[in-house]
Amino acid sequence: MKKLFFALAICLFAATSCCNECKKTTKCDTCCEAENPVIEAIMARRSIRAYTDEAVSRELLDKIAECGINAPNGMNAQQWEVRIVDSKEWLDNATAAYREDVKGTPAEKQFEEPSFKNMFRNAPAVIFVAHKPGHCTQVDCGLMAGNMMLAAQSLGLGSICMMGPLMWLNSEAGEPIIASLGFSEGYEPLLCIGIGYADEQPDARPRNKEVIKYVE
Numbered sequence: 236m237k238k239l240f241f242a243l244a245i246c247l248f249a250a251t252s253c254c255n256e257c258k259k260t261t262k263c264d265t266c267c268e269a270e271n272p273v274i275e276a277i278m279a280r281r282s283i284r285a286y287t288d289e290a291v292s293r294e295l296l297d298k299i300a301e302c303g304i305n306a307p308n309g310m311n312a313q314q315w316e317v318r319i320v321d322s323k324e325w326l327d328n329a330t331a332a333y334r335e336d337v338k339g340t341p342a343e344k345q346f347e348e349p350s351f352k353n354m355f356r357n358a359p360a361v362i363f364v365a366h367k368p369g370h371c372t373q374v375d376c377g378l379m380a381g382n383m384m385l386a387a388q389s390l391g392l393g394s395i396c397m398m399g400p401l402m403w404l405n406s407e408a409g410e411p412i413i414a415s416l417g418f419s420e421g422y423e424p425l426l427c428i429g430i431g432y433a434d435e436q437p438d439a440r441p442r443n444k445e446v447i448k449y450v451e
């Protein structure tokens with residue numbers, strides 16, 4: 236009887252709790268954030284620069300890319316193209332060409348890091364996004380990138396948005412590598428998203444809440 240009463244009490248407690256996080260019976264900002272998977276993904280996402288060697292399945296990469304192209308975009312013009320690279324050989328070749336080109340410059344320092352794997356912050360898969368320059372196409376691609384990173388987060392994957400590698404890839408030295416991505420004529424590579432299983436858990440970088448103001 237005592238056991239039954241105890242079990243009933245636990246069930247009642249679970250049923251009236253707002254969430255599994257804080258067990259409060261009334262809604263609070265913290266627990267309800269943990270109960271909302273979208274807000275949870277937004278708040279938990281961090282830029283990942285260390286990845287395990289585990290490959291990301293094409294099923295997951297497909298899903299992430301599909302979430303990307305479902306981002307809002309100006310007049311639904313979809314002036315963007317996406318190329319997914321999950322070939323270690325491709326990523327290593329690009330890195331080797333970059334390494335050769337920056338020999339003797341300060342950029343060479345990054346290769347000395349023991350954790351260095353490739354120029355895409357070590358990610359085993361990289362999604363390249365190009366835009367056909369026009370009204371708000373850069374914003375469109377940024378929103379696409381946001382969708383992709385949040386999708387990755389929700390699928391248990393780490394990610395990082397990068398423009399740094401594109402600076403070199405869009406230079407003369409990077410031309411053959413960019414060409415191998417096969418973007419259509421008139422499209423310019425803008426950013427890339429590294430995706431993989433995170434091998435680090437970085438803390439959130441501070442955000443300045445002062446930038447948010449209500450206008451009465």
Ligand SMILES: Cc1cc2nc3c(=O)[nH]c(=O)nc-3n(C[C@H](O)[C@H](O)[C@H](O)COP(=O)(O)O)c2cc1C
Nearest residue numbers: 280281282283356395396397398399400426439440
């Ligand atoms: C448009 C854009 C370009 C970025 N380029 C790079 C990059 O080239 N290399 C890098 O390590 N991080 C890059 N980042 C990641 C930012 O450094 C990171 O988002 C920022 O420090 C906030 O950290 P968090 O993403 O962990 O919240 C970029 C982010 C954005 C949005």
